[in-house]
Amino acid sequence: MKKMLQESELARDSRFVRSKIEDRIFDPRGPKIAQRNTGPAKMATDRPAAAERSRSLMHGIFVGEVQALEGAGRTCFDFDDTEAPFQLKLDMARQCWDEARHCEISLKLGDHMGTEIGEYTESTFLFAAACNPDPVLRLCGVNRALEGLAIDVFSTMKEFGNESGDPVLEFCEDWMLADEVTHVKMGSDWLRRLTEKDPERRERALEFQRTVDSIFNLGGFRGEDEENPIQLARRFRELAGFTDEENDSLAALARQSMEEARQMAEAASVALDAQSA
Amino acid sequence: MAHPERVEVPAPDYLTERSSNRENAYVTDSSKPRAPFAPWDRRELPGLFSVEETARRVGNYKWAEMRLFEVLGGWVATVPELDVKMVLGRHTYHHAWHSELWHKRLPELREMNPDRLTKPANDAFVTFMDAVREPEAPEHTIEKLVGVYRVLIPRFIAAYTFHKNATSTITDAPTIRSLNFALQDEFEDWRDGEMLIQSLLDTPEKVERASRRQQELEVLCLASGGIAGPGSLGEPVQEVAVA
Numbered sequence: 001m002k003k004m005l006q007e008s009e010l011a012r013d014s015r016f017v018r019s020k021i022e023d024r025i026f027d028p029r030g031p032k033i034a035q036r037n038t039g040p041a042k043m044a045t046d047r048p049a050a051a052e053r054s055r056s057l058m059h060g061i062f063v064g065e066v067q068a069l070e071g072a073g074r075t076c077f078d079f080d081d082t083e084a085p086f087q088l089k090l091d092m093a094r095q096c097w098d099e100a101r102h103c104e105i106s107l108k109l110g111d112h113m114g115t116e117i118g119e120y121t122e123s124t125f126l127f128a129a130a131c132n133p134d135p136v137l138r139l140c141g142v143n144r145a146l147e148g149l150a151i152d153v154f155s156t157m158k159e160f161g162n163e164s165g166d167p168v169l170e171f172c173e174d175w176m177l178a179d180e181v182t183h184v185k186m187g188s189d190w191l192r193r194l195t196e197k198d199p200e201r202r203e204r205a206l207e208f209q210r211t212v213d214s215i216f217n218l219g220g221f222r223g224e225d226e227e228n229p230i231q232l233a234r235r236f237r238e239l240a241g242f243t244d245e246e247n248d249s250l251a252a253l254a255r256q257s258m259e260e261a262r263q264m265a266e267a268a269s270v271a272l273d274a275q276s277a
Numbered sequence: 278m279a280h281p282e283r284v285e286v287p288a289p290d291y292l293t294e295r296s297s298n299r300e301n302a303y304v305t306d307s308s309k310p311r312a313p314f315a316p317w318d319r320r321e322l323p324g325l326f327s328v329e330e331t332a333r334r335v336g337n338y339k340w341a342e343m344r345l346f347e348v349l350g351g352w353v354a355t356v357p358e359l360d361v362k363m364v365l366g367r368h369t370y371h372h373a374w375h376s377e378l379w380h381k382r383l384p385e386l387r388e389m390n391p392d393r394l395t396k397p398a399n400d401a402f403v404t405f406m407d408a409v410r411e412p413e414a415p416e417h418t419i420e421k422l423v424g425v426y427r428v429l430i431p432r433f434i435a436a437y438t439f440h441k442n443a444t445s446t447i448t449d450a451p452t453i454r455s456l457n458f459a460l461q462d463e464f465e466d467w468r469d470g471e472m473l474i475q476s477l478l479d480t481p482e483k484v485e486r487a488s489r490r491q492q493e494l495e496v497l498c499l500a501s502g503g504i505a506g507p508g509s510l511g512e513p514v515q516e517v518a519v520a
Binding site: 005012066073077089099 | 343346347348349350351352353354355356357358359362363364365366367369370372373374376377380392410411412413415
């Protein structure tokens with residue numbers, strides 16, 4: 001078996017439907033939807049579309065867990081003993097088990113909430129972060145950026161479960177949240193250990209993490225405002241070892257992403273109006 | 278030791294006179310000699326393996342478990358079957374944990390540089406493991422699973438069981454403890470894998486594919502002598518001759 005698998009090579013059964021992130025961003029229906037005033041985007045139980053949105057998010061969590069499992073597995077395989085220390089691979093193997101469990105939990109929760117595999121599309125940009133040929137950069141992309149996003153998502157879903165009176169959802173999200181905090185800690189720990197004598201490599205890794213974080217903000221998907229469906233979970237991020245400075249910087253990045261997305265939507269809307277005139 | 282003040286409660290009628298005697302109930306005769314090994318403890322000192330031989334075998338186990346957990350992790354992304362994907366994810370950790378158990382055991386066997394003994398039994402075993410790890414395409418799930426669950430894991434079960442039964446139950450107790458943990462996983466993982474294979478073999482052609490794959494790998498494994506090389510399961514011919 002070859003090393004380094006591309007995201008296009010991920011194996012799926014016929015139920016899965018893959019979509020590109022750029023197709024979603026440049027969906028021509030987007031600007032029209034953006035013109036509608038649908039109130040704050042934050043996940044809230046009093047929103048008419050709350051149930052539908054939570055199901056969609058649960059499906060997104062499920063495919064994200066599948067990709068996280070695949071990413072951790074590839075890190076066990078892609079690097080030889082000189083590129084990735086034995087203990088790092090053991091941590092990744094442990095993460096495989098955790099992510100496999102998260103897939104199982106997400107599938108059961110999907111049933112519980114009324115979704116089916118393939119009801120929503122799958123974007124594989126999460127796995128793309130796990131394709132970096134440098135194990136340190138890969139760990140930063142996966143264990144700090146991706147798993148950091150998972151902390152925010154699970155914290156938001158846990159809160160949603162609590163507010164909507166769904167103890168099953170709240171219970172499961174809390175368990176998964178505990179694992180994600182551990183995974184982020186692993187990533188931070190290995191970043192420190194592997195770049196102890198190589199500050200330049202550390203900076204490259206952190207830059208890669210910022211890039212991945214910026215992608216994961218998805219033009220306002222995550223942030224700290226009412227407009228962000230996924231809220232930045234500062235308390236759990238601190239538990240995972242992110243500093244206040246890192247959290248502030250991520251919040252600023254999220255605001256910037258949202259502003260850029262707003263400007264893009266505005267421009268697209270103008271273009272659409274001009275086209276229809 | 279003096280007992281604290283007790284409230285005297287009459288003994289129930291169903292107790293014998295001896296059991297009802299409260300003075301005896303709190304006293305053991307500290308001077309009475311007891312055998313150092315209880316009658317049910319049948320462990321014995323002799324074992325087939327020296328410290329060096331044990332370290333060599335443990336190093337072979339660690340190498341094989343490492344190669345196994347790496348490939349299981351690598352395969353997760355290449356199998357389309359969701360149930361297989363999740364089982365492989367779980368088993369990846371089991372075998373990583375076994376390799377960690379052996380990694381920690383090596384320094385206790387006077388091997389202060391565990392990497393030195395972390396090696397395959399011989400070149401033929403490397404060839405065998407390379408063949409086990411070779412399938413990649415998404416349509417080769419049967420070949421992947423047969424290699425691991427019908428050929429390799431039964432070899433682990435056999436080698437671990439022989440080691441457990443042959444080593445000194447007193448001097449090598451730490452290895453036996455790890456073998457027991459690993460064996461429990463191996464048996465359960467083998468069952469998981471075998472059931473997945475059976476569920477995938479739904480046509481005579483697939484049965485044929487699985488058999489062919491198993492035969493190819495069995496031949497390669499035979500050439501290596503097993504996970505710890507020749508003698509992985511002892512040497513029955515020699516033992517009969519000695520007897």
